[in-house]
Amino acid sequence: MPDTLGCGVIGLGMMGERHARIWHELPQTRLVSVHDLVPARADELAGAFGVTARASIDDLVSDPAIDIVSVCTDDQSHVESCVSAARAGKHVLVEKPIATSVADADTMISACDAAGVKLMTGHCVRFDPRYAVAQQAIADGKTGDIVQVFGRRNNIVDSGRRIGPRASVAFFLGVHDIDIMRWFTGSDITRVYAESASKVLADIPTEDTIFTLMKFANGAVGCLETCWVVPTGVPNTLDARLEVVGTEGRVAVRVGDESLDVAGHDRATRPDVAYGPLMLDAQHGALRTQLEHFADCVAGDRPPMVSNADARAAVAVAEAIHQSLSTGLPVNLS
Numbered sequence: 001m002p003d004t005l006g007c008g009v010i011g012l013g014m015m016g017e018r019h020a021r022i023w024h025e026l027p028q029t030r031l032v033s034v035h036d037l038v039p040a041r042a043d044e045l046a047g048a049f050g051v052t053a054r055a056s057i058d059d060l061v062s063d064p065a066i067d068i069v070s071v072c073t074d075d076q077s078h079v080e081s082c083v084s085a086a087r088a089g090k091h092v093l094v095e096k097p098i099a100t101s102v103a104d105a106d107t108m109i110s111a112c113d114a115a116g117v118k119l120m121t122g123h124c125v126r127f128d129p130r131y132a133v134a135q136q137a138i139a140d141g142k143t144g145d146i147v148q149v150f151g152r153r154n155n156i157v158d159s160g161r162r163i164g165p166r167a168s169v170a171f172f173l174g175v176h177d178i179d180i181m182r183w184f185t186g187s188d189i190t191r192v193y194a195e196s197a198s199k200v201l202a203d204i205p206t207e208d209t210i211f212t213l214m215k216f217a218n219g220a221v222g223c224l225e226t227c228w229v230v231p232t233g234v235p236n237t238l239d240a241r242l243e244v245v246g247t248e249g250r251v252a253v254r255v256g257d258e259s260l261d262v263a264g265h266d267r268a269t270r271p272d273v274a275y276g277p278l279m280l281d282a283q284h285g286a287l288r289t290q291l292e293h294f295a296d297c298v299a300g301d302r303p304p305m306v307s308n309a310d311a312r313a314a315v316a317v318a319e320a321i322h323q324s325l326s327t328g329l330p331v332n333l334s
């Protein structure tokens, strides 16, 4: 094996471009090739990074120069690329959610287990230092026995308009916090009850917002607010919270109040400084840390910090949220 790990990226939208750039920039990896359903997009990024545009998923995964495949296609189409990559003996980093059904998640996990390759889902919030330090504080006992957990992930409406026709807010945004809530509490979610509203995106078959009440195996209760119709006039595109209250203390993460404003005459914005800021002519932040972590796990044959059971559990909860919305009843998770 060469000194660096060869990487390929399938699906070259907003996230695929970031994966491609980071694989290209990390010292321990090199970008080898890219593929997208839209050939012109693959040609564009291949040209930008001086790599090969592959015409199909099979062409990309069968390249012996590739060790790791990033799957960055739409939520519901991760399964095909992941299974093809596993069968070709490649390690897989798949964007969150791992899939949009537990059945698809199981197919992907089984394919990677059978091939003996690593699979990690990009729950990138775990690589945001604010959440990582909060988790450590909870693990160190600062909250004591957890009583309640509150999560919020609200995006501006551009996000709902862009993704709403293809995905659900519970799968696109909610899985981030479902994963963090399980990670913080160290406990499974055993029951959910959800309510939704649809007004702003009424022309699309999707919810504007979903509120979910949760019960945890350790007796705690949780509430998750997930919305993608916040007006574009707000300065921050993402407003996220994660607050844990326990018998001994509280740990609270706030995202969106960053102390950087860039103001024009009409509007102030708060650029992302945590997930993918450009600095020193390279991409930094949580996404880079996540990809670096996965490459280190592959190189050192170590288990990734997001387990497949974690990724599967987040999907099971999102599925249960939709079941609750359609039945109007609480749903128990086994």
Ligand SMILES: NC(=O)c1ccc[n+]([C@@H]2O[C@H](COP(=O)([O-])OP(=O)(O)OC[C@H]3O[C@@H](n4cnc5c(N)ncnc54)[C@H](O)[C@@H]3O)[C@@H](O)[C@H]2O)c1
Binding pocket: 010, 011, 012, 013, 014, 015, 016, 035, 036, 037, 038, 041, 072, 073, 074, 075, 077, 095, 096, 097, 122, 124, 172
């Ligand atoms: N980690 C995060 O914070 C984060 C943020 C946004 C999106 N995501 C996830 O990343 C994934 C991609 O989201 P995005 O915002 O980049 O979407 P996007 O719409 O910008 O890009 C998707 C790309 O995949 C391509 N594509 C779709 N199906 C394909 C297929 N079968 N084969 C090859 N190419 C295919 C499309 O042509 C498009 O270029 C989704 O799963 C999404 O949930 C994660």
